[in-house]
Amino acid sequence: MDRAVQQYGIVTANYWAFTLTDGALRMLVLLFFHDLGYSPLEIAMLFLFYEFFGIVTNLFGGWLGANLGLKVTMNLGLFLQIVALLMLTVDPSWLTVAYVMFAQALSGIAKDLNKMSAKSSIKSLASESDGALYRWVAILTGSKNALKGVGFFLGAGLLQWVGFEAALQLMAAMLGIAWLFSVLLLDRDIGKASNKSKFAEMFSKSPAINRLSAARFFLFGARDVWFVVALPVYLVSVLDWDHLEVGGFLAAWVVGYGIIQASAPKWTKRHGNPTPNTAKILALALSGVPLFMALALSLQPQAVILIGLALFAVAFALNSAVHSYLIVSFADADGTSKDVGFYYMANAGGRLAGTVLSGYVYQVAGMEACLLFSAGFILLAGLLAGRISPAAKA
Numbered sequence: 001m002d003r004a005v006q007q008y009g010i011v012t013a014n015y016w017a018f019t020l021t022d023g024a025l026r027m028l029v030l031l032f033f034h035d036l037g038y039s040p041l042e043i044a045m046l047f048l049f050y051e052f053f054g055i056v057t058n059l060f061g062g063w064l065g066a067n068l069g070l071k072v073t074m075n076l077g078l079f080l081q082i083v084a085l086l087m088l089t090v091d092p093s094w095l096t097v098a099y100v101m102f103a104q105a106l107s108g109i110a111k112d113l114n115k116m117s118a119k120s121s122i123k124s125l126a127s128e129s130d131g132a133l134y135r136w137v138a139i140l141t142g143s144k145n146a147l148k149g150v151g152f153f154l155g156a157g158l159l160q161w162v163g164f165e166a167a168l169q170l171m172a173a174m175l176g177i178a179w180l181f182s183v184l185l186l187d188r189d190i191g192k193a194s195n196k197s198k199f200a201e202m203f204s205k206s207p208a209i210n211r212l213s214a215a216r217f218f219l220f221g222a223r224d225v226w227f228v229v230a231l232p233v234y235l236v237s238v239l240d241w242d243h244l245e246v247g248g249f250l251a252a253w254v255v256g257y258g259i260i261q262a263s264a265p266k267w268t269k270r271h272g273n274p275t276p277n278t279a280k281i282l283a284l285a286l287s288g289v290p291l292f293m294a295l296a297l298s299l300q301p302q303a304v305i306l307i308g309l310a311l312f313a314v315a316f317a318l319n320s321a322v323h324s325y326l327i328v329s330f331a332d333a334d335g336t337s338k339d340v341g342f343y344y345m346a347n348a349g350g351r352l353a354g355t356v357l358s359g360y361v362y363q364v365a366g367m368e369a370c371l372l373f374s375a376g377f378i379l380l381a382g383l384l385a386g387r388i389s390p391a392a393k394a
Contacts, residue, residue: 025085138324145255150255294375
């Protein structure tokens with residue numbers, strides 16, 4: 001087997017295993033604490049450190065990956081997720097807001113170390129000239145999102161079938177097996193820069209990367225402002241769905257979204273590799289979906305949610321796939337993780353803003369307001385992407 005393909009397989013398997021636990025943990029925490037009577041804003045606060053430390057992790061993790069190699073950062077991410085899962089298996093009386101926020105902080109660090117490592121490693125394994133880079137990035141990202149959807153269902157199902165504590169123990173054991181294989185099989189020097197990277201270089205970005213990062217901030221803020229807290233709470237409290245219905249539906253949505261994302265090259269590469277203009281056009285198309293949903297939600301809530309989410313899945317998946325390709329393409333080949341880490345720092349910032357707004361805006365103004373925020377954020381993402389030169393390189 002070709003060495004690059006073998007290493008890509010190991011990286012992808014690590015990312016898959018981690019993603020299953022990440023999706024399951026989010027659904028477990030969200031539904032478990034909703035059952036305990038937490039408000040939408042209080043639930044959002046449980047994820048505050050998860051998103052905040054994602055920002056910090058991408059900043060420092062990109063620098064660590066360039067200097068120590070991506071094997072170190074990937075395996076550290078897997079290990080920290082195991083610790084975070086086991087922290088929540090304590091007696092329920094220990095599960096205060098502060099304690100859960102700390103465990104979620106570790107999980108946020110783990111998630112972004114793992115994601116940054118996986119996506120950065122592809123730059124050294126795939127060629128851009130023959131389209132392999134775009135295909136491999138799309139497959140990795142799309143399959144990850146599909147499995148995150150499976151994780152949503154897994155979390156909801158395990159909560160109902162075996163309970164909160166046993167679900168966490170099972171996931172920690174599964175991830176421990178993945179961590180052991182990663183330690184033994186992943187190349188030591190994958191992604192390591194040939195020259196030692198200075199931390200100050202994390203902020204020395206080209207205009208293209210700065211604008212693409214800002215666009216990513218608003219793109220993912222637009223998704224999370226209505227999807228992360230508002231939507232599950234709306235399904236439970238307004239549409240009266242049970243845990244398995246919510247978990248199964250969100251799982252199916254994310255799986256479908258991931259499949260579309262993995263196949264994005266077939267849809268967006270008719271005239272060559274995507275450009276920033278591709279990102280702008282796709283964003284403008286996407287912005288119409290939450291706007292339509294906000295205007296029509298009061299007429300037939302369940303139908304609007306189902307149809308709107310299907311349309312949003314297609315359009316958002318294509319947007320995300322193009323963005324993921326552009327950052328890897330624009331990144332410096334020597335120490336790719338520095339640029340990718342900076343970019344995903346912006347991604348984490350958008351998720352943080354979206355998560356907090358999702359709880360707050362839903363609590364004070366309802367789902368329609370969350371959807372209007374989403375449409376506005378997507379328009380900003382498209383305008384920022386449109387300001388990037390098609391020939392830009394870091």
